[in-house]
Every structure is written in C-alpha cells, then in structure tokens.
Amino acid sequence: MSSRHVEIDGSYFADEREADFFAIGTPAPRTDARGHVTGQTQFFEDVSYPRLTHLAMHRSARHHARIRSLDVAPALATPGVLRVLTHADVPNNWYTILRLIGVEPDDEPVLAEEKVRYLGEPICAVVAETEAAAREGASRIVVEYEDLEPVLDVEEALKPDAPIVNERHGHNYFTYEGHDCRRIRFGDVEKGFAESDRIFKFTYQSSPIEHAPVETTGCIVKPEADGRLKIHTDTQACYFTLDNTALMIGTPFNKLRVIGGTVGGGFGGKVDVMVEPVACLAAMATNRPVKYVYSRAEEMQVSSARAAERITIEDGVTNDGRILARKVRMLVDSGAYSRHSPYGTTKAAAHMPGPYTIPNVWVDAYCVYTNRTPSSAMRGFGVTIADFALESQLDRIARELGIDPLVMRLKNAYRDGDMKAHRKIVEGAALVEVMQRAAELVGHELPEHYRTMSSMSGEGL
Amino acid sequence: MPSRIVTLTVNDQDVEFLAKPGTTLLTALREHLGLTGAKRGCAQGGCGACTVIVDDRPVPSCLIPLETIDGSAVRTVEGLAADGELSPLQQAFVDGFATQCGYCTAGMLMSATALLEERPNATREDVIRAISGNVCRCTGYAAIVDAVLMAADAQRTGDARLVAAE
Known part of the structure; x- marks a missing residue:
C-alpha cells in the first residue's frame, strides 16, 4: 500500500501555504470499486429492453469520392431488416461539434450526402431485428462512386492546386480570424536569430493514435411513452451529447434524457457525438429501442484518433544555452472534418514555447483538412505531441552545445511574473523546484547555481 | 442446424x-x-x-x-462474492486501487482467480503471464499485478484486510 501513498514535500513554498492540506496524499477508497469488482457497475450495454433492434452502418469504401447512386433496396430485402436511414432522414444533417461554443462552419454531415471524404465515413444506417441482420443488410447496400483524387498528406493539402477536401471551408485549412493558421507573434524573431550564436532547425512528426478503449463507442436509445427518448450512452460528455443530438435531430432539448457517466475507457475518444443522433432517429422511425455500438474494427478505423502532427521548430540560441528566438510551423491533420481539431490546434500554438521563457516567438499552426479519418480529442491533445517535439528539440540542442539537458531547461524555465508568448503572465510555476527535486531523486548532479535558483524570482538566472 | x-x-x-x-x-x-x-x-x-x-x-x-x-x-x-463477502482477490483490487474505468476488471479477476487456484504461491511472473490476455487501456497493470500478489498473500495468511492494512 505504501507505493500508493504520496508524501507531500512541505519544504517548498512553505510560507505560501495558508492551511495544512490533508486530503492530497491520503488514500481514499474509490466509490465505484465495489461495483467494478462484483460486476454490478452498469455500463450502457448492460441495459436491455424487450424488442431491442440493432443498427449497423454502411460506410464509405473510398477516401474521397462523389456518390453517384445509392441502392438501399437489397438491404430492405434482407430478412430481419426494418428500416434504412440516409441523410434525407436527418433533419439537420450538417453540424460541427463545437458549434455549441460558436465554432463555424457546420462542415460535417451526420450521414454522407453527395460526397464521401474519408474511408469508413457513415453513409446509411440499417436497423434490424438482430445484430447479424443489421450487418448483413448494411453489407448489401450498393454505392456507386465517382472517384476523386484523395488528399492524404498535410503538406500536399496546403498546396494551391490541391483538391478541396471539404467544400464548406473552401480550402484545406481552418480559418482563424481571417488567417490561414493560428498565429502567435511575440517580440521579433528575426532580431532574436540575428543575436543568436547558433540556429537549430528540426522537424518532428507523429502518426494518428487511436484511444482503443476496451468498451467500444455505443448507445441504446429507448422511446418512452411520453414521447421522450432515453439515451443510455458511454459518452464522456453527457450534456454535449444531449445538446448536439437535439440540434441534429431537430428536437427540443427536453425531449432527450441522457443516462451516462459510466465509461469503459474514454481518453477523449468519446466526446464526439457519433452514435446517438442516428440511434435516436432510428428509435423514432421504428418506435422501438435501438442499439448502435461500434465493432472493434469500427472503433479502430472510424472513431476519431489523436491528430497526426508535423512540427518544424527553428531555435536561435546562445552558446551557453539560452533560447533567444523560436519560429514554429505546425501542421495538424484534422482529417476530413473539424470536430475538436481547430481547438486542439489553438492549444498547440499557445503551447509551442513550452514551459520556457523565450523573448521572441513566431508560431504558425495550421489545422489542415485531408481525406483521412477525422481526428479529435485525446488526452492533452494539442499539447502532447507538441511536448514530444519541443522537449526532443531541447535535448538535441543541449547535446549539440555540450550542455546538461536539465541545466539547459533550468536556464530557460519560466518563472513567476514572466510574460508568455500568448500574453499570459506565469503564475505558480514551480517548474524550477520540480526539476531540482527530480534531479535530486534520480541522483542527477546539478551545479550549486542551479540547485539554489527559484521560480519565485529571477535569482540564479 | x-x-x-x-x-x-x-x-x-x-x-x-x-x-x-x-x-x-x-x-x-x-x-x-x-x-x-x-x-x-x-x-x-x-x-x-x-x-x-x-x-x-x-x-x-x-x-x-x-x-x-x-x-x-x-x-x-x-x-466471486456470492455470499456478499468479497473474495480476497476482489478485496485486494479495491484496497490496491486496481480498478480505473472497471471495464477490464471482471476479466482480470477471473484470469487471476484461476491462477491463484492453480498456483497459490504465484510469482510476479506468473501473474503477468496469467493476465497477458487481458487488456487494460487505463494502463493500470502495475496496480493489478500488485493486487493479485497481495491477494495471494492474504489467502495464505487467511485475512485479506490484515494484509491490505499493512
């Protein structure tokens, strides 16, 4: 048990604390543990209803194509199939998930209309008496495609003659206040480079990362006698799901009742509203309970991933390791639609200086559309890959300059009162102290100067 | 058919x-x-x-x-807790914070139960092998392995809570 007990080190900032803390560092039993170990915790799929129907999706077999024709008759002729839903059955087919906080434009259809923009994009939903019949019906739908050139690389996407992925944007990037990227302009980077002893420019790249929760994305929707829809879901965002679903299916918010809160692994992968709207429409169309749950293959192929990113960082540094200027070009692969990536890109832009005080910063962070699976939220999205890039950058520069990488970080670490590139003043940083203590714990020798510096003052700088 | x-x-x-x-x-x-x-x-x-x-x-x-x-x-x-009393293994999962989202928990418990029945003196390596087919995406493996070993101890000494309180 001792390994689970965290001691608070009270020696740092002792005079900053106004009270004795006792909850932090004291183990408290998890309220849900007994339910988990006895199998009594109710996840959405543990709910069952008589006359439950099942929904399966027919998905795009192309990265980028015009839909010439759609033949749903073979699905309807499949034994057990009750209904087939297409975009024409969705009252408000176009949406963007963050419209609740004013993000525009609505760039994604609930069910594909005229075009498909990524492999696996939902085209039509088949509702049937059994899961097997639903999948069988979905597999029999015939879509005639007119292939379009796919855009599969972020650099290619930004070329002037690149095919347009998403006509709602008119170009392959999200527009930030009239700009083609999220920009940060702080100080004068060219002057900073001119004053620097060395310039280091490296590019970092990541692939999409799937959350792969053990419980796949899904929901069960039950029409109630009073006309409301009861939605059992594993969403990570109940109200977000409720509001977005209501807007898509054109119903007042109080017609929906979302029952959630128990999530079999989310990690950000269950904040997009992908299954509930279609399941609600299917429940309304059949007046029966409907279950729509991703197969493992669907979870891997079509649920949003962490965005792939390509980041080029150019740093101007002095020979003793002080960073004087940083210029960043960052390409975030949003896939075919926005979802949470315009927000993630903004976060990434603000984060690119890292926890370091750099007097001159220039960031161009592009949220780029390609014909790949849309990316969205995942644990610290925008920040995680940026951290990989900028901390790798610091290690490489420190090695080139022959400086201890930890010393290089202490030299540049932000202190309370410093102005960050995106115009936020640093408060309660404690970064210097954390590094000092970490060095001590792993037996990493620091020169006296760096053992005594403080994040509360410029002392030691 | x-x-x-x-x-x-x-x-x-x-x-x-x-x-x-x-x-x-x-x-x-x-x-x-x-x-x-x-x-x-x-x-x-x-x-x-x-x-x-x-x-x-x-x-x-x-x-x-x-x-x-x-x-x-x-x-x-x-x-496992048919009479309302948690098994030493269930108790160890609760006390050892070996659950997060809870979705893998039942499978982990059954793999570990079978292991401890076959090998009451299971080693850390035995536990890791026994749960190697059970995926936890909250990545709580360390706590789970510790909990199984704690339960093995508790079963040998006959009191789960005694061990948990150490």
Whole structure:
C-alpha cells in the first residue's frame, strides 16, 4: 500500500501555504470499486429492453469520392431488416461539434450526402431485428462512386492546386480570424536569430493514435411513452451529447434524457457525438429501442484518433544555452472534418514555447483538412505531441552545445511574473523546484547555481 | 442446424439453454442470464474483457460456442462474492486501487482467480503471464499485478484486510 501513498514535500513554498492540506496524499477508497469488482457497475450495454433492434452502418469504401447512386433496396430485402436511414432522414444533417461554443462552419454531415471524404465515413444506417441482420443488410447496400483524387498528406493539402477536401471551408485549412493558421507573434524573431550564436532547425512528426478503449463507442436509445427518448450512452460528455443530438435531430432539448457517466475507457475518444443522433432517429422511425455500438474494427478505423502532427521548430540560441528566438510551423491533420481539431490546434500554438521563457516567438499552426479519418480529442491533445517535439528539440540542442539537458531547461524555465508568448503572465510555476527535486531523486548532479535558483524570482538566472 | 439444449452449471446453479448454433457463451451469460459482468470488448478473443472460468480454466467467453461446453461448470465475476463477502482477490483490487474505468476488471479477476487456484504461491511472473490476455487501456497493470500478489498473500495468511492494512 505504501507505493500508493504520496508524501507531500512541505519544504517548498512553505510560507505560501495558508492551511495544512490533508486530503492530497491520503488514500481514499474509490466509490465505484465495489461495483467494478462484483460486476454490478452498469455500463450502457448492460441495459436491455424487450424488442431491442440493432443498427449497423454502411460506410464509405473510398477516401474521397462523389456518390453517384445509392441502392438501399437489397438491404430492405434482407430478412430481419426494418428500416434504412440516409441523410434525407436527418433533419439537420450538417453540424460541427463545437458549434455549441460558436465554432463555424457546420462542415460535417451526420450521414454522407453527395460526397464521401474519408474511408469508413457513415453513409446509411440499417436497423434490424438482430445484430447479424443489421450487418448483413448494411453489407448489401450498393454505392456507386465517382472517384476523386484523395488528399492524404498535410503538406500536399496546403498546396494551391490541391483538391478541396471539404467544400464548406473552401480550402484545406481552418480559418482563424481571417488567417490561414493560428498565429502567435511575440517580440521579433528575426532580431532574436540575428543575436543568436547558433540556429537549430528540426522537424518532428507523429502518426494518428487511436484511444482503443476496451468498451467500444455505443448507445441504446429507448422511446418512452411520453414521447421522450432515453439515451443510455458511454459518452464522456453527457450534456454535449444531449445538446448536439437535439440540434441534429431537430428536437427540443427536453425531449432527450441522457443516462451516462459510466465509461469503459474514454481518453477523449468519446466526446464526439457519433452514435446517438442516428440511434435516436432510428428509435423514432421504428418506435422501438435501438442499439448502435461500434465493432472493434469500427472503433479502430472510424472513431476519431489523436491528430497526426508535423512540427518544424527553428531555435536561435546562445552558446551557453539560452533560447533567444523560436519560429514554429505546425501542421495538424484534422482529417476530413473539424470536430475538436481547430481547438486542439489553438492549444498547440499557445503551447509551442513550452514551459520556457523565450523573448521572441513566431508560431504558425495550421489545422489542415485531408481525406483521412477525422481526428479529435485525446488526452492533452494539442499539447502532447507538441511536448514530444519541443522537449526532443531541447535535448538535441543541449547535446549539440555540450550542455546538461536539465541545466539547459533550468536556464530557460519560466518563472513567476514572466510574460508568455500568448500574453499570459506565469503564475505558480514551480517548474524550477520540480526539476531540482527530480534531479535530486534520480541522483542527477546539478551545479550549486542551479540547485539554489527559484521560480519565485529571477535569482540564479 | 437445429437449436439444441445445453445444460451448464453457472455459479453453482444448474441452467438450461435452447442454443442456436454458434451462440456464444458470452451471449448466453449476458442476454439470457442477465450476468453482464463479462464484457464484450472486441468479440474476437483479443481483449480478455469477457473472460470467465469454464471447468477451472479461464477462457474468452466470446469465442466459446455454447454447444461445445455442454455439461460444464462456468464461473463468472458475479459468483466471486456470492455470499456478499468479497473474495480476497476482489478485496485486494479495491484496497490496491486496481480498478480505473472497471471495464477490464471482471476479466482480470477471473484470469487471476484461476491462477491463484492453480498456483497459490504465484510469482510476479506468473501473474503477468496469467493476465497477458487481458487488456487494460487505463494502463493500470502495475496496480493489478500488485493486487493479485497481495491477494495471494492474504489467502495464505487467511485475512485479506490484515494484509491490505499493512
């Protein structure tokens, strides 16, 4: 048990604390543990209803194509199939998930209309008496495609003659206040480079990362006698799901009742509203309970991933390791639609200086559309890959300059009162102290100067 | 192929199913008996969330056609604390913070239960091998392995809470 007990080190900032803390560092039993170990915790799929129907999706077999024709008759002729839903059955087919906080434009259809923009994009939903019949019906739908050139690389996407992925944007990037990227302009980077002893420019790249929760994305929707829809879901965002679903299916918010809160692994992968709207429409169309749950293959192929990113960082540094200027070009692969990536890109832009005080910063962070699976939220999205890039950058520069990488970080670490590139003043940083203590714990020798510096003052700088 | 009658003992109770060919043990447990502790994470034997014990062996119930285990004894997570008292292993998972989202927990417990029955003196390596077919995406493996070893200790000394309180 001792390994689970965290001691608070009270020696740092002792005079900053106004009270004795006792909850932090004291183990408290998890309220849900007994339910988990006895199998009594109710996840959405543990709910069952008589006359439950099942929904399966027919998905795009192309990265980028015009839909010439759609033949749903073979699905309807499949034994057990009750209904087939297409975009024409969705009252408000176009949406963007963050419209609740004013993000525009609505760039994604609930069910594909005229075009498909990524492999696996939902085209039509088949509702049937059994899961097997639903999948069988979905597999029999015939879509005639007119292939379009796919855009599969972020650099290619930004070329002037690149095919347009998403006509709602008119170009392959999200527009930030009239700009083609999220920009940060702080100080004068060219002057900073001119004053620097060395310039280091490296590019970092990541692939999409799937959350792969053990419980796949899904929901069960039950029409109630009073006309409301009861939605059992594993969403990570109940109200977000409720509001977005209501807007898509054109119903007042109080017609929906979302029952959630128990999530079999989310990690950000269950904040997009992908299954509930279609399941609600299917429940309304059949007046029966409907279950729509991703197969493992669907979870891997079509649920949003962490965005792939390509980041080029150019740093101007002095020979003793002080960073004087940083210029960043960052390409975030949003896939075919926005979802949470315009927000993630903004976060990434603000984060690119890292926890370091750099007097001159220039960031161009592009949220780029390609014909790949849309990316969205995942644990610290925008920040995680940026951290990989900028901390790798610091290690490489420190090695080139022959400086201890930890010393290089202490030299540049932000202190309370410093102005960050995106115009936020640093408060309660404690970064210097954390590094000092970490060095001590792993037996990493620091020169006296760096053992005594403080994040509360410029002392030691 | 016609349906056939399959008889099982599930958590010490005799039950009878009219099983269509290909009906999995997982479906029978969840949809016919309402024992929803075993989860369908992948339906292809890759994640271990559906693990139950059939005749003393942990198996992925999503891959077991019901007609192939006629007459077997099946144990699920619901049977571990049948009298309301948590088993030492369940208690160790609670005390050792070995649960996060809870979705893999039932499968982990069944794999570990089978291990400790076969090897009461299981080593850390034994535990790691035993749960190697159980995926936890909250990545709580260290706490889970510690909890299984803690339960093995508790079973030997006969008091789970004594060990947990150390």
